[in-house]
Amino acid sequence: MWKDFFYYSRSEQRGIVVLVVVLVLVIGVRIALPFMFDSPVLSEEQKAFLIKGKAINDSISKCKTKSNSVAILNGVVPENNLEKEVADTPLVWINLNSVDSSFWNLNINDDFFRDSINVFLEKYKCLKSLPLRKVKQYSDGQLFRWIKKNSCLKKQELLVEKIDLNMADTVQLKRIRGIGSVLSKRIIKYRNLLGGYVSKEQLKEVYGISPELYGRVKDDFSVSDGNVRRFNLHKDKISEISRHPYFKYEQVVELVNLSRKNKLKTDHKVSGFNSISEAQWVKMKQYLIFD
Known part of the structure; x- marks a missing residue:
């Protein structure tokens, strides 16, 4: 190789030498360059500023990550991922x-x-x-x-209008759940026998109305007292009064006799009766007129 070098002309030899020198210089400068300049010297204040800036940047990155996590946990998602x-x-x-x-x-x-x-x-x-x-x-x-x-x-x-037991017809009565055609007719028939209901508890006396059914329907009814028929023991006939479900013939006779003697009052003691019990008297006196 070196022998071949001497076969080049003198001008070619000089060109090769110059090229090699240039390459050596370039490589040398590249290696020596980092050592030719001093690293910048930062003051303590500048160093503190850079450290603080890095800490703030790291904190912001962490907050963003945490906010996204919390948002997802709370059901809030970025708009582009909402659907x-x-x-x-x-x-x-x-x-x-x-x-x-x-x-x-x-x-x-x-x-x-x-x-x-x-x-x-x-x-x-x-x-x-x-x-x-x-x-x-x-x-x-x-x-x-x-x-x-x-x-x-x-x-x-709800403003529900209650059904008046003394005014209702079968159509109105059948609107109440549990009261059909048969029971509605029985309610009206018993109302006619009584001369009118004085309390809705009397529905329990209607055949076919069980305690359970009464408990379900009682709040759907009201009772008006104005149309109830009451007996005057001084004027009404004993036979007429005896047709009432609460009165028996012998009981009416006893009541009439006591009334004529002015011994019959609403607070009359049961012990003064011969044929009437306390429970019967409670019902009877609701259908009597007292002077």
């Missing part, structure tokens, strides 16, 4: 009648709609449950409209 997260959320049904104020504070942003829903549900009952994902998807106004559409007035707020 996917909602679709992946398990189907949890919410009974809107039993949730507390914290639920509305979390899911209703507007104070007006939050207060309106709370006031509405004091008087109305929501008939359907709603998936939690729908609660989160609906706007405040949409949720309020959904609640109103699927609610009814609570039972205690």
Whole structure:
């Protein structure tokens, strides 16, 4: 190789030498360059500033990560992932009648709609449950409209007109659950025999009305006293009074005799009767006229 070098012309030899020298210089400068300049010397104040800046940057990064984690745990997801997260959320049904104020504070942003829903549900009952994902998807106004559409007035707020036992016909009586055609006719027939009901407890005396049925229907009835027929022992015939379910012939005779002697009062003691028990007297005196 070195022998070949001497076969080049003198000008070519000089060019090769110059090229080698240049390469050596370039390599040497590259190696020596880091040692030719001193590293910048920072003051303690500058060093503290850089350390503080790095700490703040790290803190911000951690807060962002933590905020995203908390947001996801609370059911809040970035907008671009909202549809996917909602679709992946398990189907949890919410009974809107039993949730507390914290639920509305979390899911209703507007104070007006939050207060309106709370006031509405004091008087109305929501008939359907709603998936939690729908609660989160609906706007405040949409949720309020959904609640109103699927609610009814609570039972205690319903103004139900009670049926007057002394005025009702069979059609009205049959509106009461448990009272059919047969029982409605019996109620009216017994009302005619009594001359009118003086209390709804007398329904228990109607054949076919069990204690259980009476317990279910008693609050659906009222009793007006104005049309009740009462007997005057001084004027009405004994035979007529005896047709009443509460009076027997011999009992009416005894009552008439006591009345003529002015010894019959509403507080008459049972011990003064010969044919009338205390329970019978309680019923009888409700259908008598006392002077």
